[in-house]
Amino acid sequence: EDKVVQSPLSLVVHEGDTVTLNCSYEVTNFRSLLWYKQEKKAPTFLFMLTSSGIEKKSGRLSSILDKKELSSILNITATQTGDSAIYLCAGSAQKLVFGQGTRLTINP
Amino acid sequence: EAQVTQNPRYLITVTGKKLTVTCSQNMNHEYMSWYRQDPGLGLRQIYYSMNVEVTDKGDVPEGYKVSRKEKRNFPLILESPSPNQTSLYFCASSSTRGQGPYQPQHFGDGTRLSIL
Numbered sequence: 681e682d683k684v685v686q687s688p689l690s691l692v693v694h695e696g697d698t699v700t701l702n703c704s705y706e707v708t709n710f711r712s713l714l715w716y717k718q719e720k721k722a723p724t725f726l727f728m729l730t731s732s733g734i735e736k737k738s739g740r741l742s743s744i745l746d747k748k749e750l751s752s753i754l755n756i757t758a759t760q761t762g763d764s765a766i767y768l769c770a771g772s773a774q775k776l777v778f779g780q781g782t783r784l785t786i787n788p
Numbered sequence: 789e790a791q792v793t794q795n796p797r798y799l800i801t802v803t804g805k806k807l808t809v810t811c812s813q814n815m816n817h818e819y820m821s822w823y824r825q826d827p828g829l830g831l832r833q834i835y836y837s838m839n840v841e842v843t844d845k846g847d848v849p850e851g852y853k854v855s856r857k858e859k860r861n862f863p864l865i866l867e868s869p870s871p872n873q874t875s876l877y878f879c880a881s882s883s884t885r886g887q888g889p890y891q892p893q894h895f896g897d898g899t900r901l902s903i904l
Contacts, residue, residue: 684830686830689828714892714893721897721898722878722895722896722897722898723831723878723893723895724895725892725893725894728891728892768830768831770831774844775821775833775836775844775846776821776833776893777833777847778823778830778831778832778833779830780828780829780830781830
């Protein structure tokens, strides 16, 4: 059975800290790994990773895929209160399999 | 504006009363999908559709039906809703460029269903 597992499930840090969110996957016919940020409403797309070892970066956020370890990490540097959200990762094949999400809280 | 539109946004209803949640996208996407989101369980796929008249079960299809008669619409039908279907539902769409949802999904704003 396909599955995606995220850790930690919940994380509370202070503004300015750096955080690393983890995602491991077992997805048949895996094609790509996607990260989404969910605040109050719908998930919004952050990154799509298809190649191992190539970092994708957007401002203070970055992510990398390790196909050998079947995992991915999402890094956020110099966190701000606006980064507080649920971060979801998903493995893509014929369907999309989501992890449980990591609830990140940034305290001022 | 590119968007996925779900209706209704909120619904409180009673056990056994058939309901339909509509989903429409204006991006000419081939792939559409329904998810439910419950605390601690993330997003779980209910049904998906690769194109018109092509639908398939996701991970939690029991108690739900879908249809894809037109490319832009993908309604979710609960024939006889039960309290365990109380949840937050998302519709999403993406281009396929091949055989799967290999492009990022665009999500609707969600429908919060309460079945009493």
